[in-house]
Amino acid sequence: MATVVAGRATPxxxxxxxxxxxxxxxxxxxxxxxxxxxxxxxxxIIAVQFFSGLDPTSAYIFALLAFAAGFLVRPFGALVxxxxxxxxxxxxxxxxxxxxxxxxxxxxGILPNYNSIGIVAPIILIVLRMLQGxxxxxxxxxxxxxxxxxxxxxxxxxxxxxxxxxATLGLFLSLIVILLVRQFTGENFETWGWRIPFLLSIVLLGxxxxxxxxxxxSPAFQKMKAEGKTSKAPxxxxxxxxxxxxxxxxxxxxxxxxxxVVWYTGQFYALFFITSIAKVDATTANLLIAVAxxxxxxxxxxxxxxxxxIGRKTVIMAGCLLAALTYFTVFPALLGLSLxxx
Numbered sequence: 001m002a003t004v005v006a007g008r009a010t011p012x013x014x015x016x017x018x019x020x021x022x023x024x025x026x027x028x029x030x031x032x033x034x035x036x037x038x039x040x041x042x043x044x045i046i047a048v049q050f051f052s053g054l055d056p057t058s059a060y061i062f063a064l065l066a067f068a069a070g071f072l073v074r075p076f077g078a079l080v081x082x083x084x085x086x087x088x089x090x091x092x093x094x095x096x097x098x099x100x101x102x103x104x105x106x107x108x109g110i111l112p113n114y115n116s117i118g119i120v121a122p123i124i125l126i127v128l129r130m131l132q133g134x135x136x137x138x139x140x141x142x143x144x145x146x147x148x149x150x151x152x153x154x155x156x157x158x159x160x161x162x163x164x165x166x167a168t169l170g171l172f173l174s175l176i177v178i179l180l181v182r183q184f185t186g187e188n189f190e191t192w193g194w195r196i197p198f199l200l201s202i203v204l205l206g207x208x209x210x211x212x213x214x215x216x217x218s219p220a221f222q223k224m225k226a227e228g229k230t231s232k233a234p235x236x237x238x239x240x241x242x243x244x245x246x247x248x249x250x251x252x253x254x255x256x257x258x259x260x261v262v263w264y265t266g267q268f269y270a271l272f273f274i275t276s277i278a279k280v281d282a283t284t285a286n287l288l289i290a291v292a293x294x295x296x297x298x299x300x301x302x303x304x305x306x307x308x309x310i311g312r313k314t315v316i317m318a319g320c321l322l323a324a325l326t327y328f329t330v331f332p333a334l335l336g337l338s339l340x341x342x
Contacts, residue, residue: 018159021150024211025143026162028098031204032139033170034177035105036132038197040067040268041174041286044275045194049113050122066126070133077137084138090146093138094212101135102205104128109198140167154308161304165297171267172293175286182283255316262323267293278335 039046047056047063054062077097085093108128114121144163151159177197185193267289274285307315 018150018152021215022147022159022162024215025094025147026166028094028208028212029139029143029163029166030169030173031201031208032098032101032136033167034173034204035101035170035201036070036136037171037174037268038105038178038201039070039108039129039132041171041178041271042194042197043067043272044282045190046125048190049194050111050125052114053119062122066122066129069126070129070136073130073133074137077134077139078141079137080134081138081142085142085145090142090149091212091215093142094146094215095209097135097139097142098205098208098212101132101139102201102208104131104135105198105201106205109195109201157307157312158301158305161301161307164300164304167263168267168293168297168300172290172297175290175293179283179286179290258320259316262320262327265327266323273331273334 043063044060046066047059050066051059051062053059081093081097084096105128108125111124111128112121140163143166144160147160147163148156174197177200181193181196182189185196270292271285271289274280274288275282280288303315303319
């Protein structure tokens with residue numbers, strides 16, 4: 001346990017079991033993000049494959065809307081699988097979400113395109129994207145909860161920061177796999193090679209399931225269950241009582257919304273901007289984003305640990321302020337540089 005010195009928790013060293021929990025939870029979540037980001041990274045090709053009945057601009061817009069469908073259902077995934085986690089535990093909920101995500105991604109890899117089965121193809125694709133969103137909504141929050149329930153006093157920010165790195169690492173992994181497959185398949189990448197990264201998800205699924213099966217249920221959940229303190233109606237308690245609902249609204253609009261804008265603008269939109277607006281070739285753009293992600297990822301752990309010392313609010317507000325000051329200047333500056341280069 002952590003000891004208390006002068007009213008402040010002094011964290012103890014991380015145990016081997018805690019390291020295993022963080023590694024297993026993080027690795028599985030990396031694979032989930034890999035599956036989720038593949039679609040976004042290959043949106044231009046997917047537009048041609050599944051929305052070819054439209055003009056190129058409309059096809060790309062609909063491909064992005066299909067990508068957005070996964071985000072729209074993520075909150076419902078968090079609700080559904082959060083409730084399931086309260087009923088059957090974190091471990092088995094992990095298994096359900098990873099199976100749902102892996103299976104949906106693999107099916108995208110074998111799904112016939114618009115030219116083969118017509119409008120049924122994009123409909124199935126959108127359904128699969130929604131299933132991925134549901135799975136990720138439950139997975140990410142579940143992993144953070146699972147790790148937090150293993151964290152000692154005074155180290156929760158540091159422990160859960162490893163989960164935060166998984167989205168970046170998942171995007172990084174998807175970009176690297178796409179680059180390698182693109183080099184291997186050459187001109188065939190846009191016809192059939194793009195399917196290979198999706199099909200590889202079945203291997204990642206097998207590894208993830210095996211890792212998750214080796215985990216134990218979180219001690220906090222076991223203790224609550226043994227004492228009969230688990231919530232009987234978590235949704236009603238969260239949303240049916242104003243004092244709890246107020247906290248949910250503040251967390252969603254005051255914290256999560258701003259961070260989501262910062263996150264997806266800095267990583268996913270940056271890739272879209274470089275390729276579609278600045279007209280940088282796809283291989284160079286992927287390499288640039290991959291290097292940026294590699295350089296930036298350690299800072300998740302640094303600021304997570306810092307939040308244990310100076311508080312979460314200070315770190316979050318500083319990050320949002322930095323984004324507000326830089327985003328409106330960086331992108332126009334990049335566009336100006338690309339035009340000069342051209």
